[in-house]
Amino acid sequence: MQFDKLTARFQQALQQAHSLALGKDNPYLEAGHVLKALLDDKNSGMGALLCQCRCRPLAACSAMR
Numbered sequence: 001m002q003f004d005k006l007t008a009r010f011q012q013a014l015q016q017a018h019s020l021a022l023g024k025d026n027p028y029l030e031a032g033h034v035l036k037a038l039l040d041d042k043n044s045g046m047g048a049l050l051c052q053c054r055c056r057p058l059a060a061c062s063a064m065r
Contacts, residue, residue, distance in 0.1 A: 013037045013044065 003011060017033035026033075038046035039057055047057040 009041075009044065013041060016040070 003014075006014070013034060014029070014037070016037035018029050020036055021027070021029050021033045035046070038044045039050075050057045
């Protein structure tokens with residue numbers, strides 16, 4: 001993956017997701033880590049997108065804790 005081709009905001013989300021993974025002693029970055037990082041970022045729009053899909057972002061976020 002060419003990290004420099006990603007938007008700055010998504011690069012930050014990936015860095016946060018990597019920190020989440022390492023904080024849980026998981027050496028692998030998984031989709032759940034990225035989703036959690038995007039949900040934690042109030043400016044990402046991920047919560048609004050999930051609401052449009054009739055998902056509950058708070059439930060998804062708390063399930064990943």
